[in-house]
Amino acid sequence: MNLNGIVMEMRSGFNRLVVLQPNSRSMPRFILKLLVTTAILFLLFRRIDANELSQALSQTSYRLFTLALLFLFIILILPAISQKILFKGCRLDLKAGSIYNINLKSMFYSLVVPGDLASGLARFLKFSRAHRGARPSEGEIGQSVLVVMAVDRFLNMAAVIAPIPFLLLVSPLPDKTIWFQKASSLAAILFFLGALIGHRCPLKKIFSLINRGALKKIGKTLERMTETFQDLPTRTLSASFTICLVYQIAGIFLIDIVLAKSLGLDLPWLTFFSMAAVIRFARYIPVTLSGIGVREGLFPLFLVSYGVPFETALTLGLLGSVIVILAGLVGGLLEGYETYFSTSSSTARR
Numbered sequence: 001m002n003l004n005g006i007v008m009e010m011r012s013g014f015n016r017l018v019v020l021q022p023n024s025r026s027m028p029r030f031i032l033k034l035l036v037t038t039a040i041l042f043l044l045f046r047r048i049d050a051n052e053l054s055q056a057l058s059q060t061s062y063r064l065f066t067l068a069l070l071f072l073f074i075i076l077i078l079p080a081i082s083q084k085i086l087f088k089g090c091r092l093d094l095k096a097g098s099i100y101n102i103n104l105k106s107m108f109y110s111l112v113v114p115g116d117l118a119s120g121l122a123r124f125l126k127f128s129r130a131h132r133g134a135r136p137s138e139g140e141i142g143q144s145v146l147v148v149m150a151v152d153r154f155l156n157m158a159a160v161i162a163p164i165p166f167l168l169l170v171s172p173l174p175d176k177t178i179w180f181q182k183a184s185s186l187a188a189i190l191f192f193l194g195a196l197i198g199h200r201c202p203l204k205k206i207f208s209l210i211n212r213g214a215l216k217k218i219g220k221t222l223e224r225m226t227e228t229f230q231d232l233p234t235r236t237l238s239a240s241f242t243i244c245l246v247y248q249i250a251g252i253f254l255i256d257i258v259l260a261k262s263l264g265l266d267l268p269w270l271t272f273f274s275m276a277a278v279i280r281f282a283r284y285i286p287v288t289l290s291g292i293g294v295r296e297g298l299f300p301l302f303l304v305s306y307g308v309p310f311e312t313a314l315t316l317g318l319l320g321s322v323i324v325i326l327a328g329l330v331g332g333l334l335e336g337y338e339t340y341f342s343t344s345s346s347t348a349r350r
Contacts, residue, residue, distance in 0.1 A: 033288055040293035044300075044314060052311035056263065060319070064262035069323050071254035073330075076100060078247035082240045083152050087127075089236035090144035090228060094130045101334065102126040108332035111325060123149060147228045152240070153284070158191040159244035160280045165189070167274040174305040180278045180298075187281070199230055199237070252276045259319045267306055275302040295320050 080100040087094045102123055109122040127145045165185040173181045256276040257269060265272075279298045283291035296317035303313040 033286070037288040037293050040288065040297050044293070044296055048311050048314060052309060053315065056309070056312045056315040059264065060315070061262040061264075064258055065319060065323075068255045068258040068262070068319075069326060071258065072251075072323055072327055075247060075250045075254060076103060076327075078243055078250070079103060079152070079156070082155070082243040082247070083148060085236055085240045085243070086148045086151055086232070087144070089232045090148060092141065092144050092148075094127065098130045099127075102130065104327065104331040105335045106331070107324070107328040108335055111328040111332070120149065143224050144228055147225050147232075150225070151229060151232070151237070152244075154191070154195070155237070155241045155244045156248065157281060157284045158188065158195065159241060160248040160277055160284070161185075161188040161191070162245060163249070164274060164277055164281075167270065167277070171268070171270045171274055173271065173274060173302070177275075177302050177305065180282075180302075181274060184278050184281055195237075198226075199232075199234070248277070248280065252280070255323065256280075256320065259316060259323075262319070263312055263316055265303075265308060265312070265316070267303075267308075275299075278302075292321065 077096065077100055080096045080103060083099050083103075084094060084096045087099075105126070106120075106122040124142070124145055127148070128141050161184045164181060165188055168178075168181050168185050172178050252273055257272060260267065260272060275298075279295055279302075282298060283294045285294075288294055296314055299317040300308075300310050300313035303316075304310070
């Protein structure tokens with residue numbers, strides 16, 4: 001494919017991906033996220049003691065840090081399996097290995113252009129091309145890919161907060177941080193009610209009411225996406241949610257807790273699990289660029305009740321962000337290698 005073809009494909013994919021996000025609103029939203037991210041980071045680094053931060057970094061066990069990074073690459077196979085199940089429910093055939101590669105490479109795009117839009121667009125284009133077998137129309141493929149991406153995000157958000165109502169009962173957080181736990185518990189209930197309503201209620205008829213005038217394009221897209229979503233079997237959604245739940249729990253135990261161990265933190269691990277779940281859920285809420293600043297801001301807030309120094313808690317958040325950045329860079333290397341190999345093969349055939 002030549003350069004013009006790539007540009008046209010990206011424009012087409014971008015138009016389909018952001019049909020629910022008009023361009024006139026994208027820039028103010030981006031600027032607002034940038035301001036919030038900058039403000040959080042400014043307030044955090046204004047409080048730190050450079051010597052204390054340097055000491056916390058020097059005391060980090062980089063063996064455990066490397067182990068947490070390796071665990072991330074291992075458990076990323078779980079969302080690939082979950083998405084494969086959803087794609088199969090939408091009658092699209094994608095290999096779990098291909099989905100794994102696409103997800104890893106999309107993490108690189110979120111580093112190049114901060115925010116979910118870049119990685120979302122990359123996944124949309126690559127998922128749309130990765131389907132094997134019988135080819136439905138391009139519109140049907142794009143519609144199914146959008147539904148899978150939206151449902152996958154919803155299920156992961158629901159999975160990460162699903163254990164919190166139970167943890168609120170057996171291991172409540174101290175002081176004011178319990179309100180984060182209570183709010184997440186309420187969100188968990190609302191998520192499951194939303195899933196039940198969205199899968200069972202006649203939302204297609206509701207969206208058909210706005211399928212006219214200036215809102216015709218949005219209404220038609222929502223109507224078709226709702227139809228595709230409601231056609232997904234309940235067992236498909238249940239299987240995908242179960243895998244998402246295992247993925248989120250594994251992420252907390254194999255990444256967050258291992259990183260805490262690398263800093264020598266000795267905490268009630270059931271309580272720390274609850275903290276990490278709340279923070280992971282908060283990172284899904286699009287208030288900052290790529291969730292930057294959320295982890296770094298919330299860990300000090302939660303850990304201060306356990307006598308953890310501010311700089312050590314901040315370091316814990318920073319290490320989590322570094323792991324995501326390193327995974328994104330690996331995805332970038334993979335993308336660059338495949339692009340170079342593809343270009344070289346095309347040139348050789350000529």
